[in-house]
Amino acid sequence: MSTDGAAPAAKVEIRSLSRSFDGLDVIRDLSLEVREHEFVSILGPSGSGKSTTFSVLTGALAPSAGEVLVDGRPLGRRRDQFAYMPQKDALLPWRRIIDNLTLGLEVMGVRRPEARRRVRPLLETFGLAGFERAYPFQLSGGMRQRAALLRTVVQDRGVLLLDEPFGALDALTRAQMQQWIEEVRGRHQWTVLLITHDVREAIFLSDRIYVFSPRPASVLACVDVPLPRPRTIETLTDPAFTRIEAELLGTLLQRG
Amino acid sequence: MTAQKVVGDQALPDSGVALPRRPRAVRRLARGVPSLVIVAALLAGWQIYAVTGNLGTDVLPSPAKVASEGWAHRAELWDNTLPTLRATFAGFALSLVVGFALSVLIDASAVARRALLPLLVVTQTLPLIAIAPLVVLWFGFALLPKVLIVALVTFFPITVGLVEGYAATDRDSEVLLRTMGAGRWRIFRTLRVPTALPFFFAGLRIAITYAVVAAIFAEYAGATSGLGIYMQNAKNSFRTDLVLATVAVSSALTLVLFGLTYVVERLVTPWVHLARRQGRAS
Ligand SMILES: Nc1ncnc2c1ncn2[C@@H]1O[C@H](COP(=O)(O)OP(=O)(O)O)[C@@H](O)[C@H]1O
Numbered sequence: 093m094s095t096d097g098a099a100p101a102a103k104v105e106i107r108s109l110s111r112s113f114d115g116l117d118v119i120r121d122l123s124l125e126v127r128e129h130e131f132v133s134i135l136g137p138s139g140s141g142k143s144t145t146f147s148v149l150t151g152a153l154a155p156s157a158g159e160v161l162v163d164g165r166p167l168g169r170r171r172d173q174f175a176y177m178p179q180k181d182a183l184l185p186w187r188r189i190i191d192n193l194t195l196g197l198e199v200m201g202v203r204r205p206e207a208r209r210r211v212r213p214l215l216e217t218f219g220l221a222g223f224e225r226a227y228p229f230q231l232s233g234g235m236r237q238r239a240a241l242l243r244t245v246v247q248d249r250g251v252l253l254l255d256e257p258f259g260a261l262d263a264l265t266r267a268q269m270q271q272w273i274e275e276v277r278g279r280h281q282w283t284v285l286l287i288t289h290d291v292r293e294a295i296f297l298s299d300r301i302y303v304f305s306p307r308p309a310s311v312l313a314c315v316d317v318p319l320p321r322p323r324t325i326e327t328l329t330d331p332a333f334t335r336i337e338a339e340l341l342g343t344l345l346q347r348g
Numbered sequence: 349m350t351a352q353k354v355v356g357d358q359a360l361p362d363s364g365v366a367l368p369r370r371p372r373a374v375r376r377l378a379r380g381v382p383s384l385v386i387v388a389a390l391l392a393g394w395q396i397y398a399v400t401g402n403l404g405t406d407v408l409p410s411p412a413k414v415a416s417e418g419w420a421h422r423a424e425l426w427d428n429t430l431p432t433l434r435a436t437f438a439g440f441a442l443s444l445v446v447g448f449a450l451s452v453l454i455d456a457s458a459v460a461r462r463a464l465l466p467l468l469v470v471t472q473t474l475p476l477i478a479i480a481p482l483v484v485l486w487f488g489f490a491l492l493p494k495v496l497i498v499a500l501v502t503f504f505p506i507t508v509g510l511v512e513g514y515a516a517t518d519r520d521s522e523v524l525l526r527t528m529g530a531g532r533w534r535i536f537r538t539l540r541v542p543t544a545l546p547f548f549f550a551g552l553r554i555a556i557t558y559a560v561v562a563a564i565f566a567e568y569a570g571a572t573s574g575l576g577i578y579m580q581n582a583k584n585s586f587r588t589d590l591v592l593a594t595v596a597v598s599s600a601l602t603l604v605l606f607g608l609t610y611v612v613e614r615l616v617t618p619w620v621h622l623a624r625r626q627g628r629a630s
């Protein structure tokens with residue numbers, strides 16, 4: 093990993109982060125960075141401390157040691173730098189889709205009409221147009237994930253934190269979602285940090301992948317993905333794709 | 349937007365209103381048939397026994413006599429139903445306010461929880477037969493003592509329902525709201541209260557079945573009018589038929605109030621009902 097001064101300033105930088113729970117080390121000396129408009133993935137075995145890393149970024153947990161910099165400044169008590177999408181979609185069953193989508197804005201103090209005005213232009217892109225009045229249980233799994241993502245994106249914060257957003261979807265829907273994300277991300281210039289345990293998903297979407305060790309989490313490897321964008325079905329059969337996949341699997345299996 | 353949209357393999361009614369109305373109503377009526385048959389059989393047996401036995405109407409009047417005498421005295425029954433209903437509603441309103449306030453306190457502070465919960469349980473162990481006359485003694489023969497007794501009897505299931513409902517709040521949603529910048533109060537009203545609503549209605553239904561009886565009991569202990577008083581007078585003049593007619597009125601009141609809770613529940617928590625129906629259909 094190169095974190096020398098010559099590189100462009102990172103949007104997010106985690107420096108030597110450690111966190112333990114009553115003596116149980118969950119994160120140990122973890123460093124990584126995400127630059128503006130970059131798509132970065134965290135790949136690691138389950139229980140390794142990936143979600144815990146997100147909890148530190150969102151401020152839900154304080155680090156035991158180390159620090160987080162956003163735009164070069166310590167995160168401190170700032171809570172408004174990251175928009176977080178949890179592992180479960182966490183859509184509120186009593187709110188219609190439109191009211192779930194505006195939840196983040198409402199909590200931030202935006203009035204409901206204004207919040208809806210900001211959500212509306214995104215409905216088409218997220219495949220939710222016409223479903224504003226539906227309840228979450230009336231949507232398919234893929235639509236629920238897209239709704240959760242829209243709720244996250246519309247908060248208009250600097251960085252998206254996505255915790256295994258497609259983990260609960262069937263393989264076909266997941267593949268569709270990945271291609272859709274790739275397309276939308278390019279158009280909207282998002283800065284994304286994604287947690288996944290799906291090697292191919294990580295390669296398909298990322299500019300860079302951090303491989304986490306089993307607990308306590310630290311970075312085993314940092315792999316750049318120089319595949320051209322926009323990525324398509326053909327990308328999956330690119331020899332470079334296969335090579336990176338072999339490399340990542342090797343790293344994961346060797347230590348798992 | 350009136351047509352049905354198809355999501356995956358499920359039909360999504362836009363308006364949230366059911367399409368097949370009549371079949372469902374018929375099915376619901378059909379479900380009531382067994383209990384109606386039992387009631388009819390019991391009434392028939394009672395009628396036969398009352399007419400053929402030699403017990404005298406002041407001991408066991410026939411159901412037909414109860415019905416006809418009740419109908420003949422309908423004006424008096426109605427005049428005495430009104431004060432009972434008033435006490436029931438006022439007491440229940442107080443019970444809702446107090447029950448909710450207590451639940452908020454208990455949810456907000458562990459100290460309040462430890463201090464209050466045992467006390468609340470103690471209030472439910474008080475023998476009403478001793479308490480009711482005292483409350484009348486302290487607060488007179490007007491509306492107030494009845495309101496207090498109804499509230500005392502009914503607040504507990506409401507509070508317990510709410511408290512357990514808050515505790516069922518989804519942890520992930522709470523974390524999510526916090527990352528959005530939500531404070532305690534925001535989380536309480538946006539997350540905890542809606543989560544608790546189905547539990548609240550379960551408690552409400554238990555509470556409402558006690559409410560009318562509690563009001564009648566309070567009147568029994570001292571009042572100038574009401575079903576409790578009417579019942580007492582009927583008993584003192586050996587009008588067993590009118591006592592039973594009053595009982596029927598009081599049961600009917602409770603049944604209506606019980607049914608009302610379902611109506612209100614469906615209006616307040618439409619998603620619960622819709623999700624349940626979809627679950628049954630698929
Ligand atoms: N609040 C907590 N208290 C104690 N242990 C925790 C806590 N949160 C997470 N852990 C532990 O930390 C480890 C990593 O959890 P997590 O970050 O959720 O893993 P994952 O990489 O699957 O997202 C797990 O073994 C879990 O038991």
Ligand SMILES: [Mg+2]
Pocket residue numbers: 142143144179255
């Ligand atoms: Mg996790």
